[in-house]
Amino acid sequence: MGELAGLTISEARARLRKGEITAREITEDCLAEIEAAAPLGAFVEVTAEKALAMADAADARLAAEGEAAPAMCGIPVGIKDLFCVEGVRTQAASKILDNFRPPYESTVTARLWQDGAVMLGKLNMDEFAMGSSNETSHFGPAINPWRAEGDSRPLTPGGSSGGSAAAVAARLCLAATGTDTGGSIRQPAAFTGIVGLKPTYGRVSRWGIVAFASSLDQAGPMTRSVRDAAIMLQAMAGEDPRDSTSAPRPVPDFEAMLTGDIRGRRIGIPKEYRVEGMSAGIEALWQAGIDMLRDAGAEIVDISLPHTKYALPAYYVIAPAEASSNLARYDGVRYGHRAKLAPGEGIVEMYEKTRAEGFGDEVKRRVMIGTYVLSAGYYDAYYNRARKVRTLIRRDFEQAFASGIDAVLTPATPSTAFALGEKGQDDPVEMYLNDIFTVPVNLAGLPGISVPAGRDAKGLPLGLQLIGRPWEEGEMMNIALALEERAGFDGAPSPWWKG
């Protein structure tokens, strides 16, 4: 049991096309693994019936189309709870969307289903994607399948796509969708030893994805290999007339770009990412990554991204500002949770009670921050200034790329996975600091990928981040492949949850 669920997409694809296995077999194996992994809290909804029906349809299609069937045909995946799936409970892990079942399908999931992917269920996450540890979920936290050696304390899988990361790392599904507003794909990928890719802003449609911060949100694949990321992104990406911010650009054949040959590529190493208090393990990993890429024939160049230190504060102004407005629609009027009112109470009480009951603390905190920074008298000091910082951060990267840099290599996170309850209890900023290496990429709208590259002294996964030129996900993934091949990360955590 678990052998099929543990396949990569590319492995499964080959065996499905040869008829050695069926989509139904993989799906049944995944469903069994999911059931056994309940303690991980990765799935918040399992759609077993739907999964089996989709698997059977995929098998029929594979039989009919053979090699011509889409790469994702028959591949069971998990879907972050932020994606609207028609008829399936979609709550963004929030009480305020209590039992909301959308009558429509997000563009990303529709594209996956169109290619024959199989829907296993909805994955846990931080409420409205606000968090870095999956602890803000209304459903309770997802738990990292990895444990530190000699320590059985539950660790965070990271966030906000914590359920997706835990499910892929624990071999409950072959891949999962994630979304990344400030690092929500890359940080959990790093914490769980998987690959997580945030595409260029506009590469993937946001239509049907519950919005957190519209100018930063981007959906992407979370997989167990770089090749899988290429395959899955291929299915997810492309212009969508229903999302004005999706780019009218052709989607290249990403997988065909994965040659592993990166000779002559120039990799920038930004000195500003060498932050105070970075652990020795991360420091060593970064150096190892530099050595691997040099070994692969790349040229290593020291660069400067001078406005990096302003990225986190700017992000924590812009993202909450947009969120405060995006979340205004959750008012109890049309769908989701509505507070019970006392006699004589009116619309204002309905708003106040509904939102007080429906939103968790972190969401409330960000709505309040966002409301504050947009208020008359503070707008210029906070929001406008943050927008200017954003422009400067984007320019930093543009200048680096203009000087001939092909990609930037940084650590994905400042630390390995931490214990549940360990961070941010007294000071939310402690939690926000997790995003320090990932946030600038969202502000600049660039593609970024986290690749598992090693383990720390306690055996916990470590990830390296590559930041690519805009629209060059293929090139970025090719460099990531070179890193993956040399890092030789040994994938699977020991399945303690089965014991």
Place this chain on the structure above:
Amino acid sequence: MLDLTFTEPAPRVIHGLEGDWEMVIGMEVHAQVSSKAKLFSGASTEFGAEPNSNVSFVDAAMPGMLPVINEFCVEQAVRTGLGLNARINLFSAFDRKNYFYPDLPQGYQISQLYHPIVGEGEVIVWMGEGTARRVRIERIHLEQDAGKSIHDMDPEYSFVDLNRTGVALMEIVSRPDIRSPEEAAAYVGKLRQIMRYLGTCDGNMQNGNLRADVNVSVCRPGDYEKYRETGDFSHLGTRCEIKNMNSMRFIQQAIEYEARRQIAILEDGGEVVQETRLYDPNKGETRSMRSKEEAHDYRYFPCPDLLPLELEAAWVEEIRASLPELPDAKKARFVRDYGITEYDAGVLTAEREAADFFEEVARGRDGKMAANWVINELFGRLNKEGRTIGESPVSAAQLGAILDLIRKGDISGKIAKDLFEIVWTEGGDPVRIVEERGMKQVTDSAAIEKVVDEIMAANPAQLEKAKANPKVAGWFVGQVMKATQGKANPQVVNEIVRRKLAG
């Protein structure tokens, strides 16, 4: 193109207990864009549909839904801007205006605060022949309408109809250049007229497709001129905004009331408080809705779901080239080409369809005569029956044929009116009707002379009187017309009667 010249009217003056006051008025007119679909969704804009039947997932602000701009609405805003002689901003952008209300599902209205699609323009508001107010337009921006909350259907619940939610509005913001209640109403009327010419807003005020917020302040004579010279608003009084009016009459009443209310406060030694007010037409007064302190903080910021609108200059020029002739130009041309009065030209150009009708009648005919017939006979009759020009039973071709019969002398003006009545009620070709019913007037002077002779012979006393006093000649003319059932050509009758009396 010949422009009509004008002078600006004197502002409305109110004589207070302590001297004279003038009023200063600026308006924000919300015009619903004529479009089948909403501004950011494909839902229908049809009026009067079942509640909540024209609502898309976007309009209902379902999770994950995104707005997509309706290009036609953008085109309509550009067309309106061009019609108001305004600058078109090739770069504009959408902002979110945030507030909570059940008929605003998103919790924000998408509008254009920082970069409106249309900049400065102007409108000439005619207040009489040779008199007009030049009202400067500050800007026009595109925005979403809200839905409708209904509070009186149930004692415990309020109901919400989202059909209107997301319908495209143009907010047309004027400078404070309007100086009387009548000008305010005329200004709205002029905007309405221009937009109806352009086909960008149907101007239906009853359905709420045209609404106005009116800013009113008062000042002492001379202060306004100082403001215009310096652009410094401190020369003007504190303004109050009267919200959401959809009747020309109420706009005038509200301004009148509001100006007097402010004067009373000032003369009492008080201060006008800047606030938003509502007009209560039943009581004929305005009352406070919310003060400046209670004003919402709308937390405007650029809408991150929409890219800025970047228009191509060539596209704007294409729209400009497709504009119809606008009311002022048409009016000037009618005065020039048809020799009619400015007043008549104004009446004829009030609606584009009426002006087109007139031109079809007047083409190749006498302009003044055509204007008289269109205005007095046709419009008079249409008004009486509450019909629009499009619903006229008499076509331009039919009316033209009637005028041709008059010109040829086949019928008299009086018979023509009877003929018009027949065409109105029964339809048909006027020429054939005249033939078939023997309505042709008698121009044969021998035949008329015979009748004149008979009548003169039968009335010797009258004949003597008329010979002594030519003014009595009219009596004979009348008798002849009566005897011929109006079919005798009156000119010919006149001539013969005069000749006989003189001879």
